[in-house]
Amino acid sequence: MTNLYLLLISLLFIVSRSSSSSIVNPSKVKQVSWKPRAFVYEGFLTEEECDHLISLAKSELKRSAVADNESGKSKLSEVRTSSGMFITKNKDPIVAGIEDKIATWTFLPKENGEDMQVLRYEHGQKYDPHFDYFSDPVNIARGGHRIATVLMYLSDVENGGETVFPSAEETSRHKTSKTDDLSECAKKGIAVKPRKGDALLFFSLYPNANTDAASLHGGCPVLQGEKWSATKWIHVDSFDKIIDHGGNCKDMNENCERWAALGECTKNKEYMEGTPELPGYCRRSCKLC
Template identity: 60%
Template structure:
């Protein structure tokens, strides 16, 4: 499948799954905001699926970084790891369900990232779209984000949109953290999924999509993120003509930060998909 406009994708997806698979159910979806466009799906994952994702990630977690620069230890303080696309049957079904909900093809999505936030850990407000041409070169901007909550949190850990519509009018009681009270917020509830769009329908960036993860106050927060691009992410245009080379200017920096091990599908590749930083990962013969 080649590059396809996100606005003409509805005919590509079937909503029928086998009876043992949790299928897409539009009655579980609630619109939270139109500026930015944000939707909450109650019970998107079963508790068994949540536990499975955690089990895949628990012993492979590394300190989180931010894609456009080295993390300074204050912006993003969680730990995380990337699963492999279609890693197993359960992961494959979740990826298919995300495609059905978003009407965006699987090939436009990055691999699922599993994150753990311990007490005090957070992610300061940020945008998921890019501000540099290097990251846009692969699949274009991140168009949509699906954030799946894998655990309940006793207090804190909310996803907050500081400048979204409703930021000042959402009613909150003492069960919300002070951070959550500074914007429109969503509490982490095991199995729920939050879908929001970083671009407008006309493909321009939406600054109202600014969002962050509030510090965990009591408990532990597990989540899984799926970023979906405007174009194909797994089959982007190659610039190296099959040569063992770096195809991103940031490859040396990422390799030095350990991304060859943390994100091997993109950096090194697989038997059928050559990675984009093979030279920096020392994969050239």
């Protein structure tokens, strides 16, 4: 199965006609685990791309929240102590290029992805083991389950901050790696050290769409330094169609139809279509209903 995945990546690398920024190099992809399916792409982002995402996020950071298992609403929790913010798709050419690369590597449509979330973990901050798929009907209604996660590391971390899979099935190769420079938290499973520019891809669902309990993962506490990362969650269906529960799928400006014809639904998506927290002003003209 691993060879098949790498073969598909190789074929895409050969036949891709897109710009160089969205071409992937299969030789840089390493298997982390097969249960769950997890891979690391070494040098997925350039140093400039990493620094750009951090610069966009710095002034907008807020305390990170988690989704309530019953209501689906966001809430603060000691399970997750980082700070973060979301960057809308196609915010600028660099962000759009990163989105293209993610779609090329994962073979999953861009419209199935959520906005990119940039996170900062300071000393002692962490994210306890959790699943990226949902348990509540509210979040599943929009785009279905999260099928895959791409976690991009935007900085090196001196000590700690690893991504750990405590329920992953270990192999002899991973068992012998326990003597390296991992933190005690990371030694509780298969772990990936944060290295600037690297990206971790793992799947939360099996190919038959059933949830994979082995995809349980966490962010180990940062023991020294600071950790910056960017997360792209990808669903089984389009996430761009905003679910309307209150009859609010309408135009709020008489110019919406003209703006949509000029391509503003893509260029100015946050205003035109809105976000999960705030509906946009031209949802009908952007064909969300």
